[in-house]
Amino acid sequence: MFTYSVNMVILGRDNNAMKLRINGRDHEVDVEPGMPLLWVLRDELDMTGTKFGCGVSSCGACTVMIDGVATRSCTLPVANAQDKNITTIEGIGSPANLSAVQQAWIEHQVPQCGYCQSGMIMAAEALLDEIPDPTDEDIDQKMTNICRCGTYQRVRAAIHTAAKMRNQASDLLGSI
Amino acid sequence: MAEKKKRFTRRKFLIGSGVVGAGLVIGVAGLNHHVNKKIKKYSGQGLGDGSSLNAWIRIAPDNSVTLAIARAEMGQGVYTSLPMLIAEELEIPMESITVVHPQPESPYANTFLVTQQEPNAFKGYSLMEKVYAYLPVVGTGGSTTIPDGFNNMRYAGATAREMLKEAAAQKWGVSRDLIKAEAGQLIYQDKKLSYGEIASAAADIDLSELPTLKNRKDWKVIGTKAKRLDVPEKVVGEATFGIDVRPAGMLYAAMLHPTTIGGKITSIKNKEEVENMNGVQKVVLTEYGAAVIADNTWRAKNGTLMLEVEEDNGGNADISSEAIFSSLERILDEAPIATPENEGDTQSVLAQGESISATYRAPYLAHATMEPLNCTVKISDESAEVWAGHQAPSVAKDMVSQESGIKKDNVTIHTTYLGGGFGRRAEPDFILKATAVAKEMPGVAIQTIFTREEDMRNDMYRPAALSRFTAKVKSDGDIEAWDNMMALQSVSHSSMNRIMPSMAVKPKDDTATAEGAAHLPYHMANRRVAFGNYESPIQVGFWRSVGSSQNAFFTESFMDECAHAAGQDPYAFRKEKLNSHPRFAAVLDQVAQMSGWGAQDGKYRGIALHKSFGSIVGEVCELSKVDDTTFSIDKYYCAIDCGTYVNPDTIEAQMEGGIVFGLSAAIYGEITWRNGQVVQGNFPDYEMVRMNVSPITQVHIMEVDEYPGGVGEPGTPPAAPALANAIYAATGQRIRELPLIKSGIEFV
Numbered sequence: 001m002f003t004y005s006v007n008m009v010i011l012g013r014d015n016n017a018m019k020l021r022i023n024g025r026d027h028e029v030d031v032e033p034g035m036p037l038l039w040v041l042r043d044e045l046d047m048t049g050t051k052f053g054c055g056v057s058s059c060g061a062c063t064v065m066i067d068g069v070a071t072r073s074c075t076l077p078v079a080n081a082q083d084k085n086i087t088t089i090e091g092i093g094s095p096a097n098l099s100a101v102q103q104a105w106i107e108h109q110v111p112q113c114g115y116c117q118s119g120m121i122m123a124a125e126a127l128l129d130e131i132p133d134p135t136d137e138d139i140d141q142k143m144t145n146i147c148r149c150g151t152y153q154r155v156r157a158a159i160h161t162a163a164k165m166r167n168q169a170s171d172l173l174g175s176i
Numbered sequence: 177m178a179e180k181k182k183r184f185t186r187r188k189f190l191i192g193s194g195v196v197g198a199g200l201v202i203g204v205a206g207l208n209h210h211v212n213k214k215i216k217k218y219s220g221q222g223l224g225d226g227s228s229l230n231a232w233i234r235i236a237p238d239n240s241v242t243l244a245i246a247r248a249e250m251g252q253g254v255y256t257s258l259p260m261l262i263a264e265e266l267e268i269p270m271e272s273i274t275v276v277h278p279q280p281e282s283p284y285a286n287t288f289l290v291t292q293q294e295p296n297a298f299k300g301y302s303l304m305e306k307v308y309a310y311l312p313v314v315g316t317g318g319s320t321t322i323p324d325g326f327n328n329m330r331y332a333g334a335t336a337r338e339m340l341k342e343a344a345a346q347k348w349g350v351s352r353d354l355i356k357a358e359a360g361q362l363i364y365q366d367k368k369l370s371y372g373e374i375a376s377a378a379a380d381i382d383l384s385e386l387p388t389l390k391n392r393k394d395w396k397v398i399g400t401k402a403k404r405l406d407v408p409e410k411v412v413g414e415a416t417f418g419i420d421v422r423p424a425g426m427l428y429a430a431m432l433h434p435t436t437i438g439g440k441i442t443s444i445k446n447k448e449e450v451e452n453m454n455g456v457q458k459v460v461l462t463e464y465g466a467a468v469i470a471d472n473t474w475r476a477k478n479g480t481l482m483l484e485v486e487e488d489n490g491g492n493a494d495i496s497s498e499a500i501f502s503s504l505e506r507i508l509d510e511a512p513i514a515t516p517e518n519e520g521d522t523q524s525v526l527a528q529g530e531s532i533s534a535t536y537r538a539p540y541l542a543h544a545t546m547e548p549l550n551c552t553v554k555i556s557d558e559s560a561e562v563w564a565g566h567q568a569p570s571v572a573k574d575m576v577s578q579e580s581g582i583k584k585d586n587v588t589i590h591t592t593y594l595g596g597g598f599g600r601r602a603e604p605d606f607i608l609k610a611t612a613v614a615k616e617m618p619g620v621a622i623q624t625i626f627t628r629e630e631d632m633r634n635d636m637y638r639p640a641a642l643s644r645f646t647a648k649v650k651s652d653g654d655i656e657a658w659d660n661m662m663a664l665q666s667v668s669h670s671s672m673n674r675i676m677p678s679m680a681v682k683p684k685d686d687t688a689t690a691e692g693a694a695h696l697p698y699h700m701a702n703r704r705v706a707f708g709n710y711e712s713p714i715q716v717g718f719w720r721s722v723g724s725s726q727n728a729f730f731t732e733s734f735m736d737e738c739a740h741a742a743g744q745d746p747y748a749f750r751k752e753k754l755n756s757h758p759r760f761a762a763v764l765d766q767v768a769q770m771s772g773w774g775a776q777d778g779k780y781r782g783i784a785l786h787k788s789f790g791s792i793v794g795e796v797c798e799l800s801k802v803d804d805t806t807f808s809i810d811k812y813y814c815a816i817d818c819g820t821y822v823n824p825d826t827i828e829a830q831m832e833g834g835i836v837f838g839l840s841a842a843i844y845g846e847i848t849w850r851n852g853q854v855v856q857g858n859f860p861d862y863e864m865v866r867m868n869v870s871p872i873t874q875v876h877i878m879e880v881d882e883y884p885g886g887v888g889e890p891g892t893p894p895a896a897p898a899l900a901n902a903i904y905a906a907t908g909q910r911i912r913e914l915p916l917i918k919s920g921i922e923f924v
Contacts, residue, residue: 014454015454031472032454035474035475036474039472039473039474042473043428043471043472043473043474044472046422048413048416048419048420048422049412049413049414050413051417051419051546051547051595052419052473052548053546053547053548053628054858054859055477055627055628055858056628056858056859058859058860059546059859061546088413089412089413090412090413093412095408095409095412095414098411098412102411105407105411106403106407106408106411109403109404109407109825109829110407110411111251111404111406111407111410111411112251112252112253112829112833113249113250113251113545113546113547113593113594113596113597114251114406114407114410114415114593114595115417115545115546115547115593115595116546117411118413121411139867140867140868141868143866143867144866144867144868145866145867146546146859146864146866147546147836148546148596148598148837148840148864149251149546149596149833149836149837150832150833150834150835150836150837150840150865150870151829151832151833152836152865152866152867152870153832153871153872153873154829154832155867156867156872
């Protein structure tokens, strides 16, 4: 018999009303507590910026921040995301008000197909929050997402550029 | 039979009667039919505000320009490079452009994809080009977007520019020649009009002559690092991929395929039980497999995991990787079915004296696009609406019509961004399956998705291949004879039977099989390249760079073996065989020079040179040795001659990414079979190069004033042999089998 590399245990089959705080706004959902946060975002709330890639926490296309920590949402039961601050790609910048990471991504023309880039950007944001001036070794260690188009060298360059932009901005704030 | 004959006659009649000529952009006479009178003939003319100047260009009163670009944007930058060609001639800023994807209609055909001839629709199509435009063949693949569009898009822009100038000339009562078009403005002395102000009048202009294109020296856009138009929305999560569409009332379906290749699910044992699961709307059985339709992707997927099905394995349960490779080895010893190259008398030369011989091996590979396959279909009474990222929307349209019985004219295809294509999204299977599922719930849009496991186990794989070389290398380095016998499944035979059966080829006529193996640029007096065919129920398909993906590894590794057999430097050995191919020699010199070839700096270097899709690419891999089996890939140096180049930043990106794609396959990639089933299902067992292993690539684009070649694929083929040759330089170990991890080599 064929066996799937099944990644999700089918937890709690009955719906549960839950409150989620996403990008600073409260949302109510009524779903199974075991439903991965990814599918709550994409299919229940139609926030499609966060992507499905593998379903097994391997590729990182679904990366969001939970209380500031880069987290793969495809295996995170939504119940575990209650009472936490969830940040998605929709929450870090808009076309008119881009984050430093997003600006650096444009400067270095990072995306190709672009499908993995929401997750890649979220991982980079979390990395820079934790390590404001990362070395190449830090980037190798923290940036574990897959990009099938192979944009890694531009991701690396853009992270260094974003780090400079963020550090200059904070120096400026400090000097006021 | 009678039915068939009738159809053929009708098509012939249409072509003969000139309907094709009148309806298309053919020649000056055809131009006016095409450039309309505000009559919407093609979908590209109806998109966005304003006035259409032709099937591609629409200008709004506020001077914003909407361009209809019918090529799949899958990361290779066509939503920017084709607009650059139009902008160059139309004289508009890139910032004023919005790109939309039109329906698959005749003006948007990719004739180069089929003919491999430089088209110029405005000067007139050849008969075969007319046929492919009439069908039409609207697709993206084979690195053909620029070779197909280079003339056509510039003429589209130039034609519109002259229409705008003529409208202004008539308004001002001056000769058209005196008016200058610049940055979306028409200028004569102190008079000025924006394109938007005159576009409506310009749409009525009949041009009697073909416009003159700008001289190369006057180009302001082509050849510059224009910023990609699709990047801003891709960094904020707003780009819409197929999986992101949300038409009103849409439901989600997950596919469950038969587990055995060529098998069939014959019944579902627990339909009712699964239909009672939370959110599940319906369980369906189609000829392609079962599907669970639910109100959410996760619930649909859980439904498929609970399904209990009966399956007919089609008699294929004994397919295994071991059996496949035994068959391939046997085929190497049989007479070839085709000999694409046979110069001199290779066999006689090889029969005398000493020769060297080696057999190379490459595995089946999956595409593993980042966006798992999906397609959204809504079937209504007499029409169908489809949302998909597909490389060939004309094929998608045919397939939806065929599967649903709805007339082709009533099928609308919304082409989204593609989360990776690599050839996988040229296949019709996921369109057919989604249509079969949607048929079960008419009136409802249904997004059918393959989970990663279903995607990886139901791919159209790059075929496994063997290549057995025998060569006679003289002590002075001359290759007196070169024999290459290959064994593999035919990609074009398998794939074209699915995509466009009318254009399917027999295995012996498949030019993709020896692509990159025959007609090498190196001087070899006697050479034979031949292949045998392996028949299998395994479906094989176009995988980024196709035949070159394995043939470059085979030929460029064995060239290295020949160099070492002659005791020569691998770069010098190649160079002296390129006297009659200066473009190859220049690329080789360039990449060797960039890489510091020959430096004694503790680094190990491997070189490879390969032409594919009209472009010549040389690569040098630079390795550091961590220990005897562990290496760090520090750098790749890459030189490309793609003739005239359009967007150098995109070309650099395609080389960087193409190399990583080649390295993922070289280091990790392998799909294996056991009991007729694919073993690998997800990334942990089908690994990819990630940040820590990825090299830094330095790219040089050669300045060559020739017709452009493709750039989406040619970066991939030399990556594997450059790496394997560098490993030989570091260890003296010749790797003849991919992936490298099977030889116990690791990368950090």
